[in-house]
Amino acid sequence: MSPSSWIAAAGALTLLVVGGSACAAAPEFKPAACVGDYSAVSQKVDCGNLIVDEARGQTRSRRISIAVAIVRASAPKAGLPPVIYLHGGPGGAAVAGLPRLLQRPAAREYVGVDQDWIFIDQRGGGLSAPSLDCPGTNLTDAGPPTDKDADGIVACLQAFKTKGVDLSRYNAVEVARDVQDLRKALRLKQIDLFGGSYGTRIEAAIQAHAPKGVRAVVQDSPWPPEADWTVGGPEAVSVSIDIVMAKCAVVAECAKRYPDLKAKLSAMAERWLAGPQTVGGKTYTADDLGGYLMDASYFNAAYLPRDLWKIIEGDVGPVAEFVGARDYYREGQFMTHLCKEELPFESRAAIATGASKDPVARLMVASMQRMHDVCKRIDVGPISPAEQKPVKTKIPTLFLAAEIDPGCPPDLTRAAAKGYKGGQVVIVTNATHGVTSRNACARKMVRAFFANPGQPVDRSCLPAADAPMTFVYD
Structure with missing residues (x-):
């Protein structure tokens, strides 16, 4: 696509952004209809958009929109805060694909069971606006x-x-602050975090820069800042x-x-x-x-x-x-x-x-x-x-790493976890990237850990370190 076409595409996207304000404004959550077909989804899902300043602390900042979908717990347990789900990438998305995710039997084992799960499309991606997509590349x-x-x-x-997009404001630190703004806008005293792949890099930024109210963290296929x-x-x-x-x-x-x-x-x-x-x-x-x-x-x-x-x-x-x-x-x-x-x-x-x-x-x-x-x-x-810099934190953190993972090798997890006081490291034999979605034992660990982050997770359901791998030939 030619540069002139990119300008037209960028202009179309920026029309979705809320107009600039004369002074720095407070974050605001606006309920909205959910996007997608939820007819086959058994859980109740509420949707909306978090509206925040693109450039926090600056007057006349553009306001941007961050897509949010809240999966209500089917059997909520008292005292458990919502889990905020942080997708991978960077450049991934979560909200548009949520109906498909919630129809998968594996997802129903841990998502929206004991706790509400809050899915967001991180600023610059997915259904959020602007979405820094570059069609044709x-x-x-x-x-x-x-x-x-x-x-x-x-x-x-x-x-x-x-077209006015401040490219310096689309990164892990800003997403970490968006998560805190969402917590405040929804009036949540505490939150738990579940991140997958690059979502764990966002978790690290939250733990390093904006940890208020974070009770417990699960990192699936961790990618630490120092890597x-x-x-x-x-x-x-x-x-x-x-x-x-x-x-x-x-x-x-x-x-x-x-x-x-x-x-x-x-x-x-x-x-x-x-x-x-x-x-x-x-x-x-x-x-x-x-x-x-x-x-x-x-x-x-x-x-x-x-x-x-x-x-x-x-x-x-x-x-x-x-x-x-x-x-x-x-x-x-x-x-x-x-x-x-x-x-x-x-x-x-x-x-x-x-x-x-x-x-x-x-x-x-x-x-x-x-x-x-x-x-x-x-x-x-x-x-x-x-x-x-490596993260140092006392927030209880469960690391779930795959034995086979070219992007997030388990050695990175072992090294990074040294800065997490009381962190628990689980390396799953024969597993690949995205452990929780592929391993029933990991899913049990996630629920158990969020139920009681101070207790060691039960590893007895994991495959043995020398378990042979099952291959597909046909």
């Missing part, structure tokens, strides 16, 4: 897959800025794939079907690094394969040996499916967070240096470096080293 956790995507994201953000997103990122993907391949090698059926998988994968990576691969009349790049590998090792470890074997043998269907579905982030929101609180503290050159000896890791170097290139071209305001 692609972006994954590995970065923009092409230079064209990177240029498009920059043009998009520049267009938002031209490096791009430096070491490609190697983390390769390590996760190595873990899966090692687990395949000790399962007789998997080992028989996919012999010598690690060596074959390395050889395939070298071929893709040497130049684009044309299959079935379509061309795919090393960026495409690297992005696929990161995404697949995040969520689809049980299928990974099967799909790697397909690609090795020339069937690029798994990569093609990924390429066709990688427009799932609000790209502008993603980049304002990373450019403010993550990438300024990392070295672009170090990405390549660390991955130089591993062909699988090298597949992700170029796309991760493009994130740095985007950040150099947009202005997100002053950078604070405080946003890279």
